[in-house]
Amino acid sequence: MSTLASLTRATLAKDLRLEWRSKDAINSMLFFSLLVVVIFSFSFDPTAEESRRIAGGLVWVAFLFAAVVALNQTWARELRNQVLDAYRVSPAPPNALFLAKVIGNFIFVTVLQALMTPLFIVFYNLRALGPAYQLPIVAALGTWALVVNGTFFAAMSLRTRSREIMLPLLLFPISIPALLAMVEATGAILTGEFSAKFWIVLLAAYDVVFTIASLFLFGFVLQAE
Amino acid sequence: MKRVFPILAVLTAGLLSYALYEALVAAPTEQTMGDVQRIFYYHVPSAWTAFILFFVNFFASVAYLIWRSSKADVIALVTAEVGVVFCTVVLVTGPIWARPVWGIWWTWDLRLTLTLVLWLIYVSYLVLRRFSSSGQTPLLAAVLAVFGALDVPLVYFSIWFFRTQHPQPVVGGGGSIDPRMLHALLINWLAFSCFAALVCWSRYRLEVLHREVEETMALEALLEPRSPQTKTSRSGSGG
Numbered sequence: 001m002s003t004l005a006s007l008t009r010a011t012l013a014k015d016l017r018l019e020w021r022s023k024d025a026i027n028s029m030l031f032f033s034l035l036v037v038v039i040f041s042f043s044f045d046p047t048a049e050e051s052r053r054i055a056g057g058l059v060w061v062a063f064l065f066a067a068v069v070a071l072n073q074t075w076a077r078e079l080r081n082q083v084l085d086a087y088r089v090s091p092a093p094p095n096a097l098f099l100a101k102v103i104g105n106f107i108f109v110t111v112l113q114a115l116m117t118p119l120f121i122v123f124y125n126l127r128a129l130g131p132a133y134q135l136p137i138v139a140a141l142g143t144w145a146l147v148v149n150g151t152f153f154a155a156m157s158l159r160t161r162s163r164e165i166m167l168p169l170l171l172f173p174i175s176i177p178a179l180l181a182m183v184e185a186t187g188a189i190l191t192g193e194f195s196a197k198f199w200i201v202l203l204a205a206y207d208v209v210f211t212i213a214s215l216f217l218f219g220f221v222l223q224a225e
Numbered sequence: 226m227k228r229v230f231p232i233l234a235v236l237t238a239g240l241l242s243y244a245l246y247e248a249l250v251a252a253p254t255e256q257t258m259g260d261v262q263r264i265f266y267y268h269v270p271s272a273w274t275a276f277i278l279f280f281v282n283f284f285a286s287v288a289y290l291i292w293r294s295s296k297a298d299v300i301a302l303v304t305a306e307v308g309v310v311f312c313t314v315v316l317v318t319g320p321i322w323a324r325p326v327w328g329i330w331w332t333w334d335l336r337l338t339l340t341l342v343l344w345l346i347y348v349s350y351l352v353l354r355r356f357s358s359s360g361q362t363p364l365l366a367a368v369l370a371v372f373g374a375l376d377v378p379l380v381y382f383s384i385w386f387f388r389t390q391h392p393q394p395v396v397g398g399g400g401s402i403d404p405r406m407l408h409a410l411l412i413n414w415l416a417f418s419c420f421a422a423l424v425c426w427s428r429y430r431l432e433v434l435h436r437e438v439e440e441t442m443a444l445e446a447l448l449e450p451r452s453p454q455t456k457t458s459r460s461g462s463g464g
Contacts, residue, residue, distance in 0.1 A: 173345035
């Protein structure tokens with residue numbers, strides 16, 4: 001267990017340091033979601049009332065696309081100089097690598113959300129009519145849902161041709177319940193018309209199911225010949 | 226084994242024509258919906274068949290992950306392909322029926338959405354099989370099938386939360402159905418299942434042959450002396 005934790009921490013620290021110095025992922029995600037916000041904002045030009053109703057969908061579509069940008073870069077770094085092959089030969093547990101990547105992506109997307117939320121508020125005139133303290137919970141659970149599956153499928157699409165296209169093709173169909181839950185929960189909190197409890201529970205269940213499944217199956221994917 | 230295939234084919238053809246007669250002629254016309262309702266004899270059996278095929282796909286995928294048998298992988302591939310075809314039939318016949326009866330082509334109701342999501346998952350499964358290099362395909366596909374199966378209950382609960390507009394299940398549910406209609410439905414289901422099994426079987430044989438040919442060709446390429454290869458490459462560069 002301690003090897004798992006220390007290896008996870010080491011890989012995570014390396015990834016964060018690399019990202020801190022290059023800022024590749026965060027910059028492309030930020031600019032991408034900024035573009036989405038601007039384009040949606042002037043193509044719909046919603047009133048405050050309307051935007052409260054559609055904001056859940058807009059926000060999560062922007063984050064979903066931005067997350068795909070980051071997820072596609074996750075494993076590319078490990079392919080250079082055969083780092084991934086070296087990892088496969090080493091006795092280190094595969095799950096340490098996977099957890100580190102998931103946590104790293106989770107941090108990137110959370111930073112993105114923290115930076116983008118003020119922009120969303122400005123462009124769409126948002127103010128939560130429901131219990132606003134639930135929004136961070138929904139954001140954290142939703143991000144984890146996207147990132148845990150996304151990291152897994154990014155590792156899977158490494159083994160395919162045209163892998164950048166494969167990732168969304170694999171990720172989006174499986175993520176439909178999670179996306180629905182995020183969008184509905186956010187809409188419920190913003191409009192205050194109904195309770196978001198059910199959706200939060202569903203998101204939590206989704207996270208638990210797919211985290212366990214990924215941890216079970218990641219070894220297979222890493223060792224695939 | 227080779228004898229059984231034509232016999233089954235003839236049986237399936239007979240059963241399909243009988244089922245066609247049952248659905249279009251023998252079954253009584255529905256009181257309120259009229260003849261449109263007869264699409265039900267194709268819609269529902271296709272859905273059941275597709276779901277059974279996806280079930281088989283899931284078990285074959287798990288079997289592959291445990292035993293790594295290439296037979297299980299071929300079964301998984303075949304059931305996914307045929308299942309997607311039947312699922313497409315469901316998704317196409319549904320709106321044709323819904324437009325005159327509900328007045329809309331499509332609605333985000335529980336069963337509709339679940340079928341659509343299943344279809345999407347299995348299309349992405351087939352795309353993955355297409356795009357991954359041959360050695361890793363079975364493993365990646367099996368992993369994706371497991372993910373898809375885990376996803377189904379979550380999709381179910383997420384959409385169950387909305388009110389459902391689909392007609393309640395007529396078999397096993399509280400709804401009442403004319404016994405002649407039920408008869409036509411079950412005959413159609415039997416015919417469609419036989420048809421699906423037949424298609425799966427021939428596709429299975431085709432895939433096994435295909436793999437054998439590929440293996441033989443790979444072996445031959447290994448055993449072949451080097452000279453003809455260099456000759457072809459030289460002539461290729463010359464031309």
